Amino acid sequence: MKNPLSRRSVIGRISAVVAGVLAAPAAKAAKAVTQKLLVSADAPKDYDPTKHKWLMAIDANRCIGCGLCAEACKKENRVPEGPYFRTWVERYIITKPKPGSGAARGETLVDCPNGGINGYPEAPVLKEEIQHSFFVPKLCNLCQHSPCVQVCPVGATFDAPDGAVLIDPKYCIGCGFCIQACPYGCRFLSPVTKTAEKCTLCYHRITRGLKPACVEVCPTQARIFGDLKNPKPDDPLERFYRDNLVVTLKPHLGTEPRLLYAGIDKEVR
Amino acid sequence: MRRLFKMPPQLIRICLLAVGIVAAYSIASYFLTPASFGEYGWYRGAALAEMATRDRVYAGMKACEECHSDESQKLMKHEHKSLACESCHGPGEAHAKDPRKDNVEKSSFATCLRCHEANPSRPKWHKQIVIKNHYTGSKCTECHVPHSPSEVP
Numbered sequence: 001m002k003n004p005l006s007r008r009s010v011i012g013r014i015s016a017v018v019a020g021v022l023a024a025p026a027a028k029a030a031k032a033v034t035q036k037l038l039v040s041a042d043a044p045k046d047y048d049p050t051k052h053k054w055l056m057a058i059d060a061n062r063c064i065g066c067g068l069c070a071e072a073c074k075k076e077n078r079v080p081e082g083p084y085f086r087t088w089v090e091r092y093i094i095t096k097p098k099p100g101s102g103a104a105r106g107e108t109l110v111d112c113p114n115g116g117i118n119g120y121p122e123a124p125v126l127k128e129e130i131q132h133s134f135f136v137p138k139l140c141n142l143c144q145h146s147p148c149v150q151v152c153p154v155g156a157t158f159d160a161p162d163g164a165v166l167i168d169p170k171y172c173i174g175c176g177f178c179i180q181a182c183p184y185g186c187r188f189l190s191p192v193t194k195t196a197e198k199c200t201l202c203y204h205r206i207t208r209g210l211k212p213a214c215v216e217v218c219p220t221q222a223r224i225f226g227d228l229k230n231p232k233p234d235d236p237l238e239r240f241y242r243d244n245l246v247v248t249l250k251p252h253l254g255t256e257p258r259l260l261y262a263g264i265d266k267e268v269r
Numbered sequence: 270m271r272r273l274f275k276m277p278p279q280l281i282r283i284c285l286l287a288v289g290i291v292a293a294y295s296i297a298s299y300f301l302t303p304a305s306f307g308e309y310g311w312y313r314g315a316a317l318a319e320m321a322t323r324d325r326v327y328a329g330m331k332a333c334e335e336c337h338s339d340e341s342q343k344l345m346k347h348e349h350k351s352l353a354c355e356s357c358h359g360p361g362e363a364h365a366k367d368p369r370k371d372n373v374e375k376s377s378f379a380t381c382l383r384c385h386e387a388n389p390s391r392p393k394w395h396k397q398i399v400i401k402n403h404y405t406g407s408k409c410t411e412c413h414v415p416h417s418p419s420e421v422p
Binding site for chain 2: 203218
């Protein structure tokens with residue numbers, strides 16, 4: 001400490017500062033390299049998720065149960081063979097009450113063989129015993145308070161700003177918590193990727209200006225799809241609100257589904 | 270400086286350990302947090318762009334209309350106007366990229382029956398047939414034109 005400004009100490013201090021300045025970009029470069037190794041991201045496209053709000057609505061009065069939507073979804077999203085569906089069509093049969101029972105309706109029978117893709121077998125009850133019967137297409141309910149997002153331990157599933165609830169397949173560890181949490185049964189563990197999968201609203205299609213595959217092929221326009229932030233002139237969604245009384249599924253759970261239904265019975269869960 | 274060294278050595282070790290853990294955590298999180306994390310929320314923002322880059326299988330009606338506008342215009346005038354080309358003809362992206370006759374599905378008897386076979390669960394407004402009573406042949410197109418159902422060939 002006799003001579004604090006010796007030549008050696010000055011050079012030492014200067015080089016320490018220079019090293020510090022050089023270390024920052026080196027660290028940044030190293031960070032970029034590590035992240036490239038961990039996750040390789042494709043170039044982002046000319047699509048801003050904050051400028052859209054996609055929404056689907058289902059008019060069950062128009063569903064004829066052809067199963068084209070479920071088939072198209074399987075093909076478009078390469079959903080594995082077997083009982084795995086991102087969208088499916090359920091058949092509800094409500095029977096007439098037994099004479100003298102005093103009940104308003106009989107039993108409610110629900111079936112969905114292979115998601116409705118191959119049609120439905122003959123009704124398990126005679127035609128004369130059916131009080132009311134109809135088809136209900138099901139898919140992700142696009143909850144605003146999604147139970148699936150809340151339980152994910154690794155932050156792999158999330159509410160995208162454009163209204164879709166998505167899964168990051170590179171971060172999903174396949175624990176299955178979200179599959180148990182979803183009250184609508186809309187998720188499954190893929191036997192191929194071993195990660196959770198679900199309806200993405202055909203994210204690869206809607207970002208390119210196309211309709212989701214199920215909406216595209218629906219022959220009766222039972223599925224209505226639109227962008228709430230960029231409504232078209234005579235928007236199909238707007239028409240849907242205007243012409244129907246809309247409900248959501250399981251409102252008592254507080255999940256606040258954004259997916260809207262029209263023309264469904266109280267038995268639909 | 271002297272004061273610090275009066276701290277018991279075990280406490281100093283604990284302090285050093287704590288500082289080391291925090292430093293290791295911050296260095297790890299600096300290097301391992303994805304660049305796009307937090308772009309839109311508590312998740313990797315690049316996942317959205319990755320999701321959007323998947324290949325499609327259904328081309329969409331606009332792609333069909335590029336070559337088959339005459340058929341689509343015909344379709345738009347009749348009862349089947351709510352149908353898309355790919356409702357009956359199957360996924361068309363492969364055909365749109367490389368138009369050949371053999372890479373698009375052939376519609377058949379089953380295609381028509383998929384929607385029009387009588388079923389008590391189907392809504393009443395929808396036209397349905399009991400195939401046994403309606404027709405015993407194998408070609409609906411003998412009597413019906415799918416692109417304009419009201420037309421009689």
